[in-house]
Amino acid sequence: MGFRTAVSTSTGLAFAALQYLAAAGLVAYVAGDSAWISIGVAGLLALLAWGFFGELNGMFPTAAAIRRYMGQAMDDRVALSITFTYLTTIVLVVAADAFIVGAALTHVLHVPTGLTALWTLVLLGLAVGSNLRGVKVAGWVQDVATTLVLTVTTVVSVVALARSGTPLHTPLQPFHHRSGTDFVESVALGIFLYSAFEWVTTNVEEVRDPRHIHRAMFLAICILFAVCAVMTTAMSHLLDHGQLTSPYPQLPLGRRAFGTAGVWLMTAVTAVTAVNTFNGGFVTASRFLYATAREGSLPPVLARLNDRAVPWVPVVVLGVASFFVAVVVEVVGGSEWQVLVAMGAALEAMIYAVAAFCVLRLRGRLADHHRPFRVPLVRVLAVLGIVVFGVLGVVASVSVSNRFDPVPLVIILVLGAASGVYTVRVVPRLRAAELERRAAVRPRRRPLPGGSGPGTDAMADPGPAP
Amino acid sequence: MSDVATAEELAEAYRDWRVRCNANPRLAKMLRGWDRTVHLVTSDTGEGYTLSVAGSVLGELRSGLVGAPDLVVTATSEDFTDLFWGDLNPSEKYLNGEIVLAGSSEDVMRLDAMSMVAFLDQ
Numbered sequence: 001m002g003f004r005t006a007v008s009t010s011t012g013l014a015f016a017a018l019q020y021l022a023a024a025g026l027v028a029y030v031a032g033d034s035a036w037i038s039i040g041v042a043g044l045l046a047l048l049a050w051g052f053f054g055e056l057n058g059m060f061p062t063a064a065a066i067r068r069y070m071g072q073a074m075d076d077r078v079a080l081s082i083t084f085t086y087l088t089t090i091v092l093v094v095a096a097d098a099f100i101v102g103a104a105l106t107h108v109l110h111v112p113t114g115l116t117a118l119w120t121l122v123l124l125g126l127a128v129g130s131n132l133r134g135v136k137v138a139g140w141v142q143d144v145a146t147t148l149v150l151t152v153t154t155v156v157s158v159v160a161l162a163r164s165g166t167p168l169h170t171p172l173q174p175f176h177h178r179s180g181t182d183f184v185e186s187v188a189l190g191i192f193l194y195s196a197f198e199w200v201t202t203n204v205e206e207v208r209d210p211r212h213i214h215r216a217m218f219l220a221i222c223i224l225f226a227v228c229a230v231m232t233t234a235m236s237h238l239l240d241h242g243q244l245t246s247p248y249p250q251l252p253l254g255r256r257a258f259g260t261a262g263v264w265l266m267t268a269v270t271a272v273t274a275v276n277t278f279n280g281g282f283v284t285a286s287r288f289l290y291a292t293a294r295e296g297s298l299p300p301v302l303a304r305l306n307d308r309a310v311p312w313v314p315v316v317v318l319g320v321a322s323f324f325v326a327v328v329v330e331v332v333g334g335s336e337w338q339v340l341v342a343m344g345a346a347l348e349a350m351i352y353a354v355a356a357f358c359v360l361r362l363r364g365r366l367a368d369h370h371r372p373f374r375v376p377l378v379r380v381l382a383v384l385g386i387v388v389f390g391v392l393g394v395v396a397s398v399s400v401s402n403r404f405d406p407v408p409l410v411i412i413l414v415l416g417a418a419s420g421v422y423t424v425r426v427v428p429r430l431r432a433a434e435l436e437r438r439a440a441v442r443p444r445r446r447p448l449p450g451g452s453g454p455g456t457d458a459m460a461d462p463g464p465a466p
Numbered sequence: 467m468s469d470v471a472t473a474e475e476l477a478e479a480y481r482d483w484r485v486r487c488n489a490n491p492r493l494a495k496m497l498r499g500w501d502r503t504v505h506l507v508t509s510d511t512g513e514g515y516t517l518s519v520a521g522s523v524l525g526e527l528r529s530g531l532v533g534a535p536d537l538v539v540t541a542t543s544e545d546f547t548d549l550f551w552g553d554l555n556p557s558e559k560y561l562n563g564e565i566v567l568a569g570s571s572e573d574v575m576r577l578d579a580m581s582m583v584a585f586l587d588q
Contacts, residue, residue, distance in 0.1 A: 060563065062563065064560060202571075205570075283571065291561060294555065294582075295558050305582070309496050311575075
């Protein structure tokens with residue numbers, strides 16, 4: 001993987017279809033024409049997170065980095081619980097993307113809204129099917145898809161603004177008719193616009209030069225700021241409240257730029273975002289579940305491979321879970337997808353705060369460890385990161401559509417508690433059973449010194465699960 | 467047993483693994499179309515080995531780093547030897563950072579599949 005693909009991967013993973021809704025939500029409820037300022041502040045905070053991930057990924061240049069640095073910085077059970085909770089972000093984003101693309105198709109084809117579930121099923125079915133067949137989007141396809149999405153979104157936004165013929169209302173007044181709390185909420189939502197830029201760290205073993213990952217993440221944040229700032233400015237200036245709160249605000253924006261052709265163009269672009277999201281989401285999550293099952297922390301069934309060496313159970317589980325979430329959002333109706341945005345923003349802020357904590361803790365615990373990149377003023381910046389991202393996470397988790405709504409927080413707490421109970425109660429039993437079974441099923445095979453046949457001593461480090 | 471496996475010990479373990487892999491029909495299916503060159507680097511003895519897969523068949527272990535690798539695996543000589551005997555779980559070692567990989571995630575999965583399916587037809 002070259003530098004260009006690393007940039008497109010980082011940017012493409014962050015720029016899901018849900019970003020259109022998150023940007024519109026930010027405009028509709030909190031920031032108005034000054035939304036770009038909130039996005040800029042969120043971008044600066046994302047740069048802070050970039051510093052944390054840069055240091056941690058440099059220390060542990062592996063796809064399993066999150067397990068390694070969290071395992072070193074805190075109790076393994078806590079680390080595992082946080083990781084499982086964080087994984088739900090992937091399900092949320094995949095589910096939301098499938099729903100949004102389905103809703104957009106329903107809208108442009110003028111068919112009954114009930115068909116959205118069908119489109120969602122077809123999209124997720126295609127994603128699951130291609131994953132099970134071991135199809136992986138080639139690097140150049142990802143480059144083209146991401147470039148296309150970002151370019152078309154920017155051009156549509158700029159053309160729509162140019163055609164409006166009216167100046168912006170309050171482009172430099174984030175507090176115009178707004179309170180400080182509104183601004184904080186908008187920054188919390190803004191964090192979501194950058195979410196998943198760090199997923200590219202799982203590709204570190206594939207890049208020609210590990211430093212590419214660090215630089216790619218930086219560039220991705222800059223690109224995301226530019227595109228999201230232009231897009232939200234255009235949305236705030238040109239779309240009405242109903243359009244901003246619909247599940248497809250990008251379509252009316254396309255209409256303002258290029259008429260009906262613009263609607264189709266943005267529909268196509270929305271569908272293309274799913275290529276990156278589904279590819280990155282399914283591959284990242286399913287491989288993580290597989291590795292965790294192989295480690296003995298998840299049921300062995302999740303480590304089953306099909307004839308193409310794909311962990312088929314995690315792929316199917318992710319597909320079914322995503323479909324379930326998408327259907328729930330559709331059935332509940334209204335603007336319930338904003339709950340997904342709030343949850344995504346809160347979980348992302350949480351993982352940034354955890355990264356800040358890990359950086360600080362590992363400076364003490366692994367002081368001599370090689371660090372290609374070091375966060376400067378770490379005591380100040382890491383503590384700042386923990387506090388700021390912690391507060392933003394809490395704010396995001398109780399703010400839906402600019403009103404107090406604890407639903408996202410409750411869901412996150414339930415997920416976190418379930419992960420915690422699983423880790424504390426189930427994982428030790430799973431690991432013990434696994435060790436017992438391995439030892440019973442197959443003794444150590446390596447010949448003992450001086451002997452010619454296999455040994456029979458119990459294994460200190462037993463082999464793979466049956 | 468010493469903490470360092472000799473080249474002979476490693477080669478013996480590999481021979482056993484190779485026979486086991488090539489005799490496994492499921493693995494043959496799994497490796498269809500996966501023709502790759504893999505470099506093995508021992509972190510403790512500083513030696514290099516090359517193995518290749520062609521036509522679903524695992525080739526002989528060659529001493530030295532031959533050709534351009536699709537995947538590079540770095541581990542101690544002991545871990546390589548135990549891995550080939552099926553006495554350790556490479557995923558566990560990988561998650562602990564004791565086995566280091568450089569290559570695409572798909573190639574990593576195939577290699578892990580080889581270590582798992584060769585011993586336990588899962």
